[in-house]
Amino acid sequence: MKVFKHFVQSPLYWIAVVAVGFGLEGVALFYQHVLNEPPCVLCIQARVWTLVGIIVAGLGLTVRKFFYARILAHLALIGALIGLLNRSWIALLVERGQYDGQCGMDPGFPTWLPLDSWFPNVFEVWTMCGYTPNLIAGLSMGEGLVYGVSVLIVIAVAALVVDILNRK
Template sequence: MAVTALLERTHSFGQSKWSWFLLALSSTGLTCAALYFQHVLDLQPCIKCIYQRTAVLGILLAALIPLIVNTFATRLLALLIWGYSAFEGLMASRAHLEIIFAENPFFMVCDIVPNFPSFMPLHEWLPSIFAATGDCDENSWQFLGMGMASWLQVIFIAHLVVLIWVFISLFFKPKQSA
């Protein structure tokens, strides 16, 4: 019964703008941290870093939708964008880790120019944010024994777990008190 009660509370909280504000705030914080690492600590992002950064910005975009218009349809659209972005970010972080920990790094290929759609060349429009200027096998920054790609994998998995919980909570409307 405790799980049901928690799902009911999550359902109510997920409908509030406050929940979407927290998601936007966390994505903004991650983006600011990435820009701090790049422009202050001079840790240049590789192509996989740029894809992960784009995924975090996709989560931010998802959070902004219900903040502007908070309806069931916009929340559902936001959940879809959030899920897609978190999944793509997870795939980029996993690919990044494969390059970093490859047994023979000479056979691992890392592009230099991002493969953004031709109608949206973010690396040309905002090169200080989306240009890949680093090497994919760079892993010098460490925190608690894990590098940035490892931490981003954890972050994207956490996003997917929370997203699944929020999605399940859609089916647990709070009971009306008598």
């Protein structure tokens, strides 16, 4: 526990969050551009939530010496992870045929932030939702994201609690 406390209150925590975020984005782009797996709207929205997490972690790194700002960064990170879990969960439900909602081609970006126009190789929807490709050990990308993000949420909540209890 002492090691985790030290880790959470060091810049390494926020750097690790950024690294995990870039890793997730990298895997998504590898599947899209190397393995030719076209992204659906849920995939794109998951990428946006991952980008939000990266940005929040960058801010957390810069404000880590200020307790209340750091707590806000923890909360914002947890919010981004919950958004990512939501998109991942819906992708899993779609994959299993258990989702009744619509899954179209519009990523839903506001007119003032058209990420799909600015960065089409990263944020443009290429296909309708239906399945997610296999990752490893028989897990689909949807399953892997749900399990992985759930673990990340537990870590982020633990980091918040440790940070609050061990105010520096």
